[in-house]
Structures are given as structure tokens and as C-alpha cells.
Amino acid sequence: MFASYAREANTGLLGLTGYRGKVTVTNRGQGPADGWTVALSLPAGQKVDGVEGADARQEGALVTFTPLAGHRELAAGGTVAFTFEVPGLLAGEPTGCAINGRPCE
Template identity: 30%
Template structure:
């Protein structure tokens, strides 16, 4: 028999959000196992997803660069002890870079500020695990990469 707690995540309409339901089972007895199914979990914050990992690290790699554009890969590492269920990475380009195509995520860019969120197949970042997304971008000249990143609003090392 199984005991413990199961966390069921249900993304909000925007694709990220707090866990919605908690299922809890007590220790088994000779007559069976008693479970509480579907206990709602409230969130005091509208911030993306669950609690961010205690440590995160982002690696931004410019794979190719030319006079009017670039190709980059961004790897997000969860160095914490808890999984990240749903994620949003935020950063600001230091120049006039603009994302023209992104894969393994969805993005929103307003000026230099960028938010990249997970897609269905990479929404979970396990402890000591990572995920990545890639992008093509345009710029008027060779520009340096971003140096400051957050994962679900928690600062990451770069």
C-alpha cells in the first residue's frame, strides 16, 4: 500500500500557477488506507508556480553571432532539493536584441525585458536537473548577453 502525500499541479490559464489540489493518505491499517482527495491549496501570491528552488543557475551560451543577429541556448539548472513544477525565466537584454524565434518554451518580450515560460514537455525541473530553450534573435550590432536571470522570481547565478 502507498502512504504519504501526492501533489497534483494544474497550470493556471497563463500556463503557470500554484498547485491546485493536495491528496493525502494516512498510514495503512488492517482495514485499508484512508485518503483525503482533492484538498484545495490556496496561494497568497499570484507569482508563477510553486516555491522556487533554493538555488538556481542559468547558463546563456551564444552559439553563433553575425552582424544582424544571433543564435543562443539558455540552460536552467535546478540546484535545489525540491522540484520546480512550472517555470518562468526572466532576463533583460543589455542591448537592442529582439527574439525572432524561440523553441522549448514560449516567450513574451517588452523592450529589452524577456519572460520565457515552460511548455508541456519541460514544465518539471527535478532537483539537480535542468531544462533549456533556444532562440534566434535580431540586433543592429553585436551585443553582449544578459547577465541577470530569475527563475519564478528568485534570483539565479549566471
């Protein structure tokens, strides 16, 4: 499994009040994968909002994303993407990203 993070768009006035991020998960294996977990570390005090395409749980600066119910299996060569918003004045990019405990690419 492999994941990549990208800043998809700025939000608010001139992008100063937050952004929307996108993570793409890819199954590079030869067979289907049963689930995945993506963990993002955010700068202190920032919160994730408006998640689409995954379930999210935040504890402090760590946000954990998992597949939506009924969408755990990812076919060989398949991809799935999810988006999230980080509101706030001068919201910062994630400081870390990992999928199933391995760094994102």
C-alpha cells in the same frame, strides 16, 4: 534553481546580423521544481525571435521565458535548455539575466 546564458552561434553574414543564444536551467534542489521564469534584458530596440524550448514574452527590452505547457516540473538535478535568436545588425548580448528573480551564473 540556477541558469546560465551562452552565445551559441552567430547568424547572418560574418555574424554581423544577429546571434543565437542559449539558456540552461538546472534544478539544484533535493526535489522537483514546479516551474521557473528566466528574464533577460536586451539592449534597447532589439527583439527576440525563433524561440525553441520555452515560451517567451517581450515587453520593451525585457524578455520573459517560461516552461512550455506540460513541461513545468523539473526533476531534482535535472536540466532544460532553450534557444532564441536576436536578429539585427551588430545585435548586442543581453545586459542582464535572472532566474526566479536571482542573477544567472
